[in-house]
Amino acid sequence: VDLAYIKFNNSGRWTFEIYQSETISYSEEWINKLKNAIHFRKSELEELNVTYTKLLASIISEFISKHQLTQIDAVCSHGHTILHQPQNGFTLQIGNLPLIQDLLNQTIVCDFRVQDVQLGGQGAPLVPIGDELLFSEYDYCLNLGGFSNVSFNENGNRIAFDISPVNTVLNSYANELGFPYDDAGNFAKSGNINQDLLQQLNDLEFYALPYPKSLGMEFVNAKIFPLMNSYSIDVKDKLCTFVEHIAIQIANICSKPNAKLFITGGGAYNRFLIERLRNYLPTTELVIPDDKTIQFKEALIFGFLGVLRLRNDINVLASVTGASYDHSSGKIYLKK
The missing domain is CATH 3.30.420.40 (ATPase, nucleotide binding domain)
Known part of the structure; x- marks a missing residue:
């Protein structure tokens, strides 16, 4: 999991600064689970989604406390792709359940690909x-x-x-x-x-x-x-x-x-x-x-997609994904 703490500025044009960044490796057990999940039954996938959301929340929480991060506008999270079949109108990224908001008590922006697939797009690339x-x-x-x-x-x-x-x-x-x-x-x-x-x-x-x-x-x-x-x-x-x-x-x-x-x-x-x-x-x-920037560009850009979503600005381009129009994609779970 790539994590980055980033500040974005917009004074006429967007700029950014990456303050903290870290890559956390999965355990051997999780690597095997994620590799095999493509073959899981629906009930097993639902269970995996819950346990993976908990894992992701604990990794993010640890990153926040380790770096003593107090000023957080939002946690923008991609989740992990298990199934991606845009030709069948379907894509699944686990780790995007509302539960993540309850566990972190932060505003969450996540699940960036689903809406694009519903609009006839590939759900990718989003970068x-x-x-x-x-x-x-x-x-x-x-x-x-x-x-x-x-x-x-x-x-x-x-x-x-x-x-x-x-x-x-x-x-x-x-x-x-x-x-x-x-x-x-x-x-x-x-x-x-x-x-x-x-x-x-x-x-x-x-x-x-x-x-x-x-x-x-x-x-x-x-x-x-x-x-x-x-x-x-x-x-x-x-x-x-x-x-x-x-x-x-x-x-x-x-x-x-x-x-x-x-x-x-x-x-x-x-x-x-x-x-x-x-x-x-x-x-x-x-x-x-x-x-x-070389190592955390994807984390940087998914953070940016979240910022655009919070502003309701376009964050997915139809010219790239093939969707029926440009749109602002991602689910928002507001901090309670």
């Missing part, structure tokens, strides 16, 4: 409104996580979509070398590009599809791993080739000359990937912010 209002000086906001995703303005509309897999693939091959991830991209840097594999990766159908579009592990398991594992080459060569592939795909999208590209997510620490991006985007200014 682009934050890119639009908090990071408007950048031409592109790029997140390098399990997948790379981007948001930018096009003809007056915010556009956002997934570009390619990133750490879902790189971490998997680093695991083969006995490491959780490829630190700074050093293994990839020591490998060589396999041009045939690179060509086949770049020729995958997904990259030619128009946006909006998104990626999941299904794509990685069905398309990426079988292709890469059909090559009997060194793991470092696979890493090197895949980093090149990521850089090419990002450069294809973020192609405006003399642009400013804002980069967050774990991949921002992959120096070799950043180096290859610079190679393909020579006139682009790549901006990598401070550690707090």
